Amino acid sequence: MSFKNKYFIALLLGLFLGQSVWASQIYIGAQSVDITPELPIAVTGQFHLRIAKEAETPLTANILVLETQVDNRTEELAVMVSCDVLYIPTDLIQQLRISVKQKLPGMDVSKIFLNATHTHTAPVLAEEGEYWIPKEGVTQVSHYRKFFVDKITEGIIMAWNSREEGSVAWGLSYAVAGYNRRISYSDGTSGMSSKTNLPEFRNLEGSEDHDINTLFFWNKNGKLISMVIGVASPSQEVEGRHAVNADYWHPVREGIQEKFGKDVCVLGWIAAAGDLTPHLRYRKAADDRMRELRDLSRTEELARRIILAVEESYDAVNTEKQATPVFKHHVEKLPLPERWVTERNYQEANDFVTDAKNQIADDPKASDRLYRRMKWQEATVKRYQKQMDHPNPMYDMELHVIRLGDIAICTNEFELFSDFGIRIMARSKALQTFVVQLTGSPDWGSYLPTTKAVYGGAYSAVIHSTLIGPEGGQVLVDRTVEVIDGLWPE
């Protein structure tokens, strides 16, 4: 049976079984906005302070509005904003919602979600606690936060106002853009981005997800106006630079726009990839040789692979446009058990914080290298203290689950280890499941590791990096799958 026939039968079944899977015309609006900061500016993502004096590429936020209507009123809505930033503090998302609500009072702003591409060469967004940023001569965080909110509000309004009847299609291909960065050794320990050319190297700790999930959106004239590209690899190839850079998404967008039109709004989604990076952990010389023979930079090479995957998907699905896909958007606050801070964790963190404070007091310049690290561990101290009063701490995570035709989209706030994403995809009732990580985070470095990662240790699995542990990860997976399944009534 062809897929067209299957769709038809599904539609008929929907008609017979009630309105729960009835579909309406989809309205689509898309807009890109420039969120490149005023320079110089502190960029975030490393322990040491970096001040960028140069923008190697622009930073953008790419906005997609999807709506169905009943009697000229919104029936269902999703506003999705992909941002060239490391992560998006949850308080900033609330500010954005307030800002949008002021301009568009009728909009249900809870249906807005933002995601970060995790570029490590974008401005600091956390109001406080990340770095000891000079008060003069550098764009202040509060200034950039306001700029960020204003620009994205403006972009959402433009996307909203430009929405019109359109159609959508989804596709799946593959590209090797993310590599597992956690190295397991014979003594059972793991290292993050550590050496593999050692006799005690045993394996990469987890999976790699080479799927490229894509969504394509056309306006009523059949013009491609936007696409979503889901890649399980954070955008951090040039993560160490002292510059502003959108990382691999910049050449991806340029390449896509060259092939599909300069107005195409490209949303970059990062799938569950807490244990993945674009950096190779072995056979680097062979990969470098091929890249050099192609005369490409590493970000260009990543972009080449992703663009090929997108083109392959597009060629297969561009005749499968859906104008009236089932569209449901569920939002909830999901309570997740916080990872338990042991007394030993507390003692070690407290000792470190005390020592760092003393070093900074002795030499204020030490703050450049110590402040971020100190704050990272100070959060553990505070968690322990909170735990004393509340022995079962829970964190309320904002969860979005969307059904769009045969596909599901689900979000999480973390750098979610890829195994969790694979669990969701494997158990989902959807034909294709898009997992979007880093859709607003409580803090810098919100990894969500697996049990084996916690056992192996190392940066992305230690207590300071992980508000939520494997137990909470499983709750997240189970509830997400439950909500997805609920969107596919029997």
Place this chain on the structure above:
Amino acid sequence: MIRICILFALAFSVKLPAQASDLYLGAATADISPELPVALMGQFHMRIAERADTPLYAAVVAIESRNGNKGLDTAVFVSCDLVYISAQLRRELREEVGRRIPGFNVSKIILSATHTHTAPVLEDNPDESSFLYPIPEEGVSKVKDYRDLFTKNVADAIEKAWKNRSRGSVTWGLDRAAVGYNRRTVYADGTSVMYGNTNRPDFQSLEGYEDHDINSLFFWDAKGKLIAMSIDVACPAQEFEHKTTVNADYWHPVRMALQKRFGADLNVLGWIGAAGDQSPHSMYRKAGEARMQELSNKSRMDDIAERIIRAAENTYEIVKNDKQTNVVFFHETENLPLPMRKITAEEYEESKKVTEDCAAQIAADPGKAPQLYAKMTWFGDVLKRYNEQQKNPDLMYETEIHVLRIGDAAICTNQFELFTDYGIQIQARSKAVQTFVIQLAGPGTYLPTEKAIAGGGYSAVCQSNVVGAEGGQVLVDRTLEIIDSFWSEESQLEIQRNL
């Protein structure tokens, strides 16, 4: 003074580009399709193929390194559309080649299998095999007859490739194709199951890594004509593993397409990288993949082939101008003793029970033999091993390995269905720019990792493994030791001597 001279020589050699010797290359392909009907190897139940969907081939590349007229070293790669290479088959082929090419060092012949599960049975000797079928005496090709056909045709091809060798060039390249998927599913209780259902609440992860690299070698003759390519895919050719017809699996469409593009006489060697825990079968998001194939008007087989073809073609386009005519060439082969996996008393008792149960069922109803006979011999082999172990608790298993250096690339072989993590270890620790791991270059049994043994499941149980994780590490370490020696100062001096 001598030390100073050596240091001087070393300093000189380090500055030299990797030029060492001329390579003389020849290639050919043998048709190894069986006479029908024939019994197929690869599943527990016996399958008799009445039909061949595709031919089966063995592709040959013969390499000789020379300094002027002086032959330095050789290698003959033979990639076969077979499930594995039995020791007897290898022995018989080498004897035949030795007869035909006097003086030829037949130990330099490397046979490897693509692991197609739709190729003939190779073994019928209970002393050499733990996996036997009750093949009818009449009306089906005899196993020995097939070995004879294979030996004759492949020896013809090796002879042809060897005689036609000419001063050629070679290069290597890397691309990616998602073909192999990890097939071992891990559950919350710590157990693993091969092809276990991932759509379960207790599904935790796939047990190991997936290696989506496609490593290729390209060989040109003296006239600059592309005569052969080898494509190394970390995925066994078993998409059609349940068919009851002869079929070369994905290598058939791959060969056809590459010959269409590069010439009908192109010889395509299909190598399988370390892929004991991989298969071409998706473990999740199957519906999404199936839809894409349907929209693209492709079968899964077409999709696999297209991915590999695209990777090979892309690689060729990038490296074709980087041909190497004078390259460093080394080839070492040795029989490496590996500690055998120990059989516990419980495993012995369980195997005994299954063996006796199968035997009783077959005795009661001989019609069950096609279903149960191979299972009986598979479990029965554990009893033999246990009894041997009682006499000698530290049994060793000798395995033939080959390690080569061709320019900046290293190639290493093993006889196993080697779990991917071992292949990654070799690649990660290798001094070569690019390292090709070829599995199933001999009688294939699974070689699992420690975590796989802990998780259990077919492919990691004692019946599946002659060698366990301890032996796997010995294999990795020794392979790397040889690779490293090819990049050692001593090897640099040898290169100098040969110049």
